[in-house]
Amino acid sequence: MVQKGLLIVLSGPSGAGKGTVCKAMLPTMKTTHYSVSCTTRAPREGEVEGVNYFFKTVEQFKGMIAGDELLEWAEVYTNYYGTPRKYVDDMLNAGENVLLEIDIQGALQVKKKFPNGVFIFLIPPSLQELKHRIVGRGSETEESLNMRFGAAAEEMSYISEYDYVVVNDEVEKASDRIRAIITAEQCSVQRNLEYYTTLIKEGQ
Amino acid sequence: MVQKGLLIVLSGPSGAGKGTVCKAMLPTMKTTHYSVSCTTRAPREGEVEGVNYFFKTVEQFKGMIAGDELLEWAEVYTNYYGTPRKYVDDMLNAGENVLLEIDIQGALQVKKKFPNGVFIFLIPPSLQELKHRIVGRGSETEESLNMRFGAAAEEMSYISEYDYVVVNDEVEKASDRIRAIITAEQCSVQRNLEYYTTLIKEGQ
Numbered sequence: 389m390v391q392k393g394l395l396i397v398l399s400g401p402s403g404a405g406k407g408t409v410c411k412a413m414l415p416t417m418k419t420t421h422y423s424v425s426c427t428t429r430a431p432r433e434g435e436v437e438g439v440n441y442f443f444k445t446v447e448q449f450k451g452m453i454a455g456d457e458l459l460e461w462a463e464v465y466t467n468y469y470g471t472p473r474k475y476v477d478d479m480l481n482a483g484e485n486v487l488l489e490i491d492i493q494g495a496l497q498v499k500k501k502f503p504n505g506v507f508i509f510l511i512p513p514s515l516q517e518l519k520h521r522i523v524g525r526g527s528e529t530e531e532s533l534n535m536r537f538g539a540a541a542e543e544m545s546y547i548s549e550y551d552y553v554v555v556n557d558e559v560e561k562a563s564d565r566i567r568a569i570i571t572a573e574q575c576s577v578q579r580n581l582e583y584y585t586t587l588i589k590e591g592q
Numbered sequence: 593m594v595q596k597g598l599l600i601v602l603s604g605p606s607g608a609g610k611g612t613v614c615k616a617m618l619p620t621m622k623t624t625h626y627s628v629s630c631t632t633r634a635p636r637e638g639e640v641e642g643v644n645y646f647f648k649t650v651e652q653f654k655g656m657i658a659g660d661e662l663l664e665w666a667e668v669y670t671n672y673y674g675t676p677r678k679y680v681d682d683m684l685n686a687g688e689n690v691l692l693e694i695d696i697q698g699a700l701q702v703k704k705k706f707p708n709g710v711f712i713f714l715i716p717p718s719l720q721e722l723k724h725r726i727v728g729r730g731s732e733t734e735e736s737l738n739m740r741f742g743a744a745a746e747e748m749s750y751i752s753e754y755d756y757v758v759v760n761d762e763v764e765k766a767s768d769r770i771r772a773i774i775t776a777e778q779c780s781v782q783r784n785l786e787y788y789t790t791l792i793k794e795g796q
Contacts, residue, residue: 509781547788552779565779572776575756575769577713584751 391583393480394573395502396420396487398566399495400510401543402536405556409510410489413563420485420570423476426452429467442472460490460497465532469494485570492543499549506573508566509550513557595787597684598777599706600624600691602770603699604714605747606740609760610693613714617767624689624774627680630656633671646676664694664701669736673698689774696747703753710777712770713754717761 461470556562630646665674760766
């Protein structure tokens, strides 16, 4: 019996450090794979096609929506973002875990389709710290910066839709907590009841 | 605001290795404290009063039951076992975690009083392995051994009452999984909703 993999959704307000935490965490996790998103936004410096994102034109992206090829998609700050569905399905069925790093709109869409996913909300130690991080990134105009910060404060109110909150006080500590959550979920009785029922029958 | 500590209940069939896992795990955990049980059974070689158990006469034990000083108690294999209530309450209120290592009868009693406890079921890799371990301990008569093994097989069916199953394939791995479960539970949204609601209000 192959246990299905876990769908781990790492989400949270813009500027919480989702990308940094993923980057630190993934090389240490053998059975957890990063789901690369599609986007229509321009690549930032150093971003690589197929590693950070699949960069698409608006026309290409709309084609994927029409073809039902996306698990979730959203228009955020005038750009489209989405998660290709096939990669996720294939991995989970093979017993491998998939990590989605997505914004809150996307996470809520995924929750409707995968209620058994593990939904993790990454937050900075304080909202003040969040503002510093968004400003520090330096890739935003003042207008888009204010928009992002306002949205982030509002997004905090979505915590109750999630299973776990991880405070990103230090990247290594946050990564350790997420790894612990994955280990714990793999031990969850609810997730493994069928497996253990079989084990008990075989043992008697 | 002091967050209440977690009550972690490590239970499972006799011979699963609860004691060995606790011994390996506790020195590495600063904020998790072992709750020492009372028992009327005779000390095994090397067991120390107040460290492994508080050893009581039957009369003393019945006095504790009458005085409502026990969180749970049970008669197992002609001996009494129980958990002093005060230590657990004091630690949890101070924000410290408490680890109870108890048999299944006791765990089910605790669950009624502490439904928010973290209930972990420790199992050996197979029932065959369980039999080897009980025999290997060498402290039992054949009759009590058969009684224990029969009970262990039956006890496996209580898995569904627990939150987590941890396979004790290797002591270090089992300890790591339990530590991960504690970390994950500390990140649980349900456990921390009040805290985060306050955080959000303060941040806006």
